[in-house]
Amino acid sequence: MEEVIRVLSLKFSDQVAYLTKIGLLSENNKNDDLVNIDEIALQFEDYYCAYRSFKAIDDNHKVIMELLSAIDKIFERKSLPGNSKFWTIYGLKNDDEWDLIRKLSKKCLSFMDKI
Numbered sequence: 590m591e592e593v594i595r596v597l598s599l600k601f602s603d604q605v606a607y608l609t610k611i612g613l614l615s616e617n618n619k620n621d622d623l624v625n626i627d628e629i630a631l632q633f634e635d636y637y638c639a640y641r642s643f644k645a646i647d648d649n650h651k652v653i654m655e656l657l658s659a660i661d662k663i664f665e666r667k668s669l670p671g672n673s674k675f676w677t678i679y680g681l682k683n684d685d686e687w688d689l690i691r692k693l694s695k696k697c698l699s700f701m702d703k704i
Contacts, residue, residue, distance in 0.1 A: 590636040591701055596629060597660065598694035601682045604629070614678075622679035630664045630676075637661055649700050656697040660690055 596607050608614040608626055618624050637657055645651040663686050667675040674680045681687050 590640050591698070593632050593636050594657075594694045594697050594701070597633065598691055598698055600691070601687075604681060605678070619678070622677055624678050625676050626678060626681055627676045629681075630668075633660065633664065649703050653697055653700050653704075656693050656700070660693050660697075663690055 596604065599607065604626075605614060605619055608628070609616075609619055611628070613626065613628050614624060637660075640657065641654065643650075645654050666672075667686060675684050675686065
């Protein structure tokens, strides 16, 4: 889970480098604003589904769960019709919600470091 959160916390250029590393982007399409980058959210969702089944054992875990839930709610909201630009390189770079996800992820990592 921590690795997925770390990717979400990265600045835009580092997220593009990650997406290139995992093969979602290539030299040919990494500057294409319309390339779909939803793999980041799919990875998050895979881990979040498992993680939320655990009971919070202390205040740090409770805060982590609240932060993860906030990220999940953004992804759920952006999965509704009319938000396709959010799931593109353009959205990753320009949408304020991605900046909020980065901030929430950084905060989440700071609490994960305390465990």
